[in-house]
Amino acid sequence: MESFQLKVTIPSDEDGCILLRCPRCGELFKVAVDNYEDDSVLDIHCPLCGITAGNFLTQDVIDLALAKTANAVMPELEKELKRELGKMGNGLISFDVKMDYGEEPEKPIQQAIEALQKVTCKDCERVSKVSPALAMSSYTCPYCGIGQFNGF
Template sequence: MEIILRKLADIDGCVTLQCKHCEDKFKVNVQEFEDFQGEFMFCASCGLSSNPQDLIFTEDFQKNAQIELENFALKELQKMFGEKNVKGKLKTPKDLYEVNDMNLILKNCCNRQVKINNSANFASTYCPYCGGI
């Protein structure tokens, strides 16, 4: 079983990540994130490390994942028992688009872009890739 979930990047090619520790959100370039080979990534706000996969599940992404799983389960039940015996309505997941709502900064340590909230302090922003300030 493979279900692919996608979220379209913002105008700068960035997607939102959410820290499981402080729950703050920040954005990284989607291509850099997909190419990242490290074991840990760091929150741009609190600097704590997490497994990269733990950072991708923002609330809207989780809701779409739930819809996709429910649809998959319903289709499988209908295949096994027939559509007449299993009643249910497939839900339509929302198209997920990133809003361009954060400030783009360049972290010189890794020469990578990160987007942070407008209220965040630029000087104390951690690099999501190496954890440096």
């Protein structure tokens, strides 16, 4: 089987921010696409618990990627199995490959969280969106990881 590449595009909101989810605490937050792809941003930090992780993708992004992968791989796998197993057998034994798979639905990604508040880091001056409770108290900047205090 040849290699292939699939592209999953995460839609941004009107401010150019994409929705992310912390794998540890489940906090939803948004970061600007330009800053997310910037080489100067080494890690993304959760604004609530402050951890960095290799994957802040939301479940609907993961589900779409898995569905696209299954829809691309399963027909190719069936062809490859038929090709390989078709060579096997003799007059008494034969192999026939019949795979029963349906196409996985590829649900579009929704940017459903609009209750997030835009905040600007006092240290790196980058904009992100966090929950209103964090915006009014303290949060970790998703880009630089420095704690921000917005108390009274």
